[in-house]
Amino acid sequence: MLSVHCCCRKSGTGARMAASLGLTVIHRSTSPSSSSSSSSASCSRSMSSSSKPDKQVLSPEALNRSAALAAAQLVASAAGSAFVRPLRKPIALDQRSAAVAAGSENSTRAWLAARSARMARTQAENATSTPAAADATAAAAAAATAAVGQSAAFSVSNGLRGRRAVKRNLVSTLFAPLFAPLGADAKTLSHRYLTYAGLMVQHAAGIYALTPVGLRALENVTRIICEELELVGAQRTALPMLMTKELWDKTGRWTSSGQEVFRLQDRKGRDMLLGPTHEEAVCELAATKPLGRGQFPLMLYQLDRKFRDEARPRHGLMRGREFWMKDLYTFDVDIEHAAKTYDTICGVYGRIFDRLGLDYVRAEADTGNIGGVRSHEFHVISPAGEDTLLVCSSCNHAMNEEKAVAQVAPLPSNLAVRPALSGAEVDVAEQHALMHADKLAQALGVQLVDDFVILLHRHDRKLNHLKTQRALNQARLHRLDWSKLCTVIENASVQRRVRILLDNTLTGRCTFQFASLPPNLESPVLQAFKQHLSVPDGVVKCDISEVEAGDLCRTCLTDHGRMAPLVTKLGMEVGHAFLLGQKYSQPLGVTFTNAANKRVTTEMGCYGLGVSRILAALVETQLHNAQTTIAQSPAASTTAPAGAAAAATPKHQQQTDLLTLVRWPIEVAPFAVCFSFGGLGLSDETRDKWQKVALALHDTIVRQGILPVNAMLIDDRLGASAREQARVSDVLGVPINITIDAAQLDALALDPTSGAPSLEQLGNVRFSLTHRTLLAPRAAESQSLTALELLQVLQKLVESTPPRVSQASPIV
Ligand SMILES: [Zn+2]
Numbered sequence: 001m002l003s004v005h006c007c008c009r010k011s012g013t014g015a016r017m018a019a020s021l022g023l024t025v026i027h028r029s030t031s032p033s034s035s036s037s038s039s040s041a042s043c044s045r046s047m048s049s050s051s052k053p054d055k056q057v058l059s060p061e062a063l064n065r066s067a068a069l070a071a072a073q074l075v076a077s078a079a080g081s082a083f084v085r086p087l088r089k090p091i092a093l094d095q096r097s098a099a100v101a102a103g104s105e106n107s108t109r110a111w112l113a114a115r116s117a118r119m120a121r122t123q124a125e126n127a128t129s130t131p132a133a134a135d136a137t138a139a140a141a142a143a144a145t146a147a148v149g150q151s152a153a154f155s156v157s158n159g160l161r162g163r164r165a166v167k168r169n170l171v172s173t174l175f176a177p178l179f180a181p182l183g184a185d186a187k188t189l190s191h192r193y194l195t196y197a198g199l200m201v202q203h204a205a206g207i208y209a210l211t212p213v214g215l216r217a218l219e220n221v222t223r224i225i226c227e228e229l230e231l232v233g234a235q236r237t238a239l240p241m242l243m244t245k246e247l248w249d250k251t252g253r254w255t256s257s258g259q260e261v262f263r264l265q266d267r268k269g270r271d272m273l274l275g276p277t278h279e280e281a282v283c284e285l286a287a288t289k290p291l292g293r294g295q296f297p298l299m300l301y302q303l304d305r306k307f308r309d310e311a312r313p314r315h316g317l318m319r320g321r322e323f324w325m326k327d328l329y330t331f332d333v334d335i336e337h338a339a340k341t342y343d344t345i346c347g348v349y350g351r352i353f354d355r356l357g358l359d360y361v362r363a364e365a366d367t368g369n370i371g372g373v374r375s376h377e378f379h380v381i382s383p384a385g386e387d388t389l390l391v392c393s394s395c396n397h398a399m400n401e402e403k404a405v406a407q408v409a410p411l412p413s414n415l416a417v418r419p420a421l422s423g424a425e426v427d428v429a430e431q432h433a434l435m436h437a438d439k440l441a442q443a444l445g446v447q448l449v450d451d452f453v454i455l456l457h458r459h460d461r462k463l464n465h466l467k468t469q470r471a472l473n474q475a476r477l478h479r480l481d482w483s484k485l486c487t488v489i490e491n492a493s494v495q496r497r498v499r500i501l502l503d504n505t506l507t508g509r510c511t512f513q514f515a516s517l518p519p520n521l522e523s524p525v526l527q528a529f530k531q532h533l534s535v536p537d538g539v540v541k542c543d544i545s546e547v548e549a550g551d552l553c554r555t556c557l558t559d560h561g562r563m564a565p566l567v568t569k570l571g572m573e574v575g576h577a578f579l580l581g582q583k584y585s586q587p588l589g590v591t592f593t594n595a596a597n598k599r600v601t602t603e604m605g606c607y608g609l610g611v612s613r614i615l616a617a618l619v620e621t622q623l624h625n626a627q628t629t630i631a632q633s634p635a636a637s638t639t640a641p642a643g644a645a646a647a648a649t650p651k652h653q654q655q656t657d658l659l660t661l662v663r664w665p666i667e668v669a670p671f672a673v674c675f676s677f678g679g680l681g682l683s684d685e686t687r688d689k690w691q692k693v694a695l696a697l698h699d700t701i702v703r704q705g706i707l708p709v710n711a712m713l714i715d716d717r718l719g720a721s722a723r724e725q726a727r728v729s730d731v732l733g734v735p736i737n738i739t740i741d742a743a744q745l746d747a748l749a750l751d752p753t754s755g756a757p758s759l760e761q762l763g764n765v766r767f768s769l770t771h772r773t774l775l776a777p778r779a780a781e782s783q784s785l786t787a788l789e790l791l792q793v794l795q796k797l798v799e800s801t802p803p804r805v806s807q808a809s810p811i812v
Pocket residue numbers: 392393394395396397553554555556557564
């Protein structure tokens with residue numbers, strides 16, 4: 001990609017230079033008038049490079065033990081740390097906290113400086129005598145100087161709002177409209193929570209602004225996604241959100257896409273659209289020049305907003321018109337390799353959901369408007385889900401009901417022996433070699449453009465509309481009323497063609513019932529119907545009815561001869577994978593040159609993850625679980641005194657109380673830790689001591705590399721009551737809370753010079769740490785810990801968050 005020609009005549013030199021260096025690719029158009037209309041601004045937008053955590057590697061050979069220890073001591077003392085003494089067991093650095101730190105430039109610098117010093121110390125402690133002692137000393141001294149420089153900046157802040165200091169996150173300055181009133185349209189729990197906790201503010205139906213707190217949570221989810229995708233070699237890019245009609249015409253989707261696409265015109269009347277999906281755009285990018293054989297599998301992804309003109313935007317972030325999505329597109333040399341890549345990405349999705357702590361299933365799904373040869377949806381299992389899934393109770397094979405196939409359970413005997421109805425008993429076996437069994441069937445007429453179709457299915461089964469649409473290759477079905485259907489059946493042989501679609505479950509002798517048929521019409525209609533059924537090529541057998549719970553899993557039956565029933569579960573769709581084949585790469589010319597020197601079209605896959613939806617799903621599942629737990633707890637019973645108290649609580653109060661039960665996973669939390677101290681009614685002196693002790697602990701956590709400044713929040717409202725402070729921490733879903741008992745502070749005499757607690761003083765203070773999780777948002781016990789114990793417990797909690805990228809993972 002080093003020679004990209006810029007086709008924009010009016011674009012600036014900078015843009016052309018950027019393009020010539022392969023930094024940008026012009027969104028080309030075939031329209032002759034279009035080349036001059038592209039703005040230089042759009043051209044100069046460079047592809048974003050993937051951001052990786054800073055890797056500061058100090059080789060053990062280059063470090064002298066004593067020099068490095070000195071460096072570590074220097075850093076600690078320059079920063080005014082109360083913990084000059086190294087911890088007995090060095091706290092291991094992990095990649096996760098490095099990535100968490102990436103959010104705040106200043107705090108990250110200080111944090112990295114501390115980390116480098118700590119690494120130096122650890123490595124020096126483990127190092128044996130080094131052959132190049134002089135080099136080592138110089139390197140360690142350089143590291144120490146850099147570290148001190150950064151830490152000095154950090155340590156300037158003695159008060160909560162020190163100048164030139166790293167800004168700590170304070171409740172008093174936090175921008176989040178907490179406890180916002182709930183609108184009437186906030187029906188789902190996630191919608192209610194995200195509004196109430198001030199994570200998002202509605203602009204219009206299905207369009208929301210995320211507050212800094214909301215964006216923190218969203219970015220934590222995106223970080224996990226990026227980390228996992230880049231581990232398998234995916235490369236991040238940024239495709240245009242605004243696209244031309246000409247590009248979408250190449251695949252025919254400008255016409256075939258329905259009303260869900262936001263279309264607009266520019267000032268010259270040129271048709272454009274806001275991207276709901278980016279298969280065309282990524283192909284345009286990938287087709288810049290033929291791909292090299294060594295580049296496969298090529299995986300390009302982006303993390304950005306998408307637009308969809310939903311008919312009924314609802315449920316907050318669950319179904320919006322503007323939403324955050326990760327979309328990955330893969331290119332392979334042939335379909336076998338594309339299928340392998342498909343399996344790899346599905347595996348990556350599993351790891352992402354595991355890290356997020358979400359209970360998910362991967363369900364076979366319809367390819368829909370995107371198209372392709374294979375497709376799976378990823379659903380978070382929740383009673384709030386909008387999709388019905390059929391999941392095997394034995395092998396866990398899952399299917400969306402739109403696509404589900406199964407071995408249908410036999411018709412219940414009470415239906416099979418129902419007395420004869422006024423209808424036609426037709427032996428379809430004679431004509432179509434079907435199995436013999438008595439079945440009841442239901443007829444449904446459908447009018448197409450130039451013919452009629454009669455759908456026949458078991459009357460105890462629902463017709464599956466999507467399967468029927470696929471069978472008839474129709475986007476919409478116009479149902480006929482009974483009288484029209486009868487007229488069609490009677491007159492069709494002379495006037496119009498009639499096709500009959502017979503569901504697979506209808507085998508053998510079937511009784512077709514025409515319940516509302518006027519008696520005078522009964523005979524001629526039935527005769528005509530029998531006639532139509534007797535035409536061999538007039539009847540098509542296919543799968544058009546819905547699968548139900550209790551039907552048998554075909555995978556188990558075919559592979560193991562097991563009779564395993566399917567169960568239904570409700571799921572929230574948070575991801576989708578498609579094996580596309582050449583549907584987009586062929587018309588848009590994404591090719592490579594094979595070994596025989598022939599140009600070959602690549603095979604594609606596309607993979608979406610609804611990032612804002614994942615955020616909503618995390619909340620929705622938690623609050624549903626909490627709601628169920630509360631309903632089942634003995635306290636909920638009206639006979640218990642606590643239950644009586646709960647019953648006396650107004651309903652809206654109960655509802656908002658529920659919303660304070662969210663506890664984010666540590667990796668996703670907008671703030672993983674909150675320091676609070678209910679100072680109501682206490683003296684200024686006590687409050688001042690608390691402030692200093694809390695800051696000393698907060699800063700030590702940062703210096704030890706346990707958590708970055710960005711992950712912690714300090715409730716600096718010193719006059720607030722403990723209850724008021726807890727309410728803020730609760731509504732923000734902070735998983736770890738740290739408080740101090742005021743009685744200890746009275747006996748604490750601060751150093752008159754520095755005004756800070758001495759090492760011994762801080763070492764003697766006992767802190768109270770509470771960790772609450774998704775599963776037990778209320779049932780957490782607080783632990784009373786010394787500062788050193790607290791650091792160790794906190795480190796363990798941070799490290800024990802769901803399995804993540806191990807630093808020991810082999811690099812391939
Ligand atoms: Zn099964």
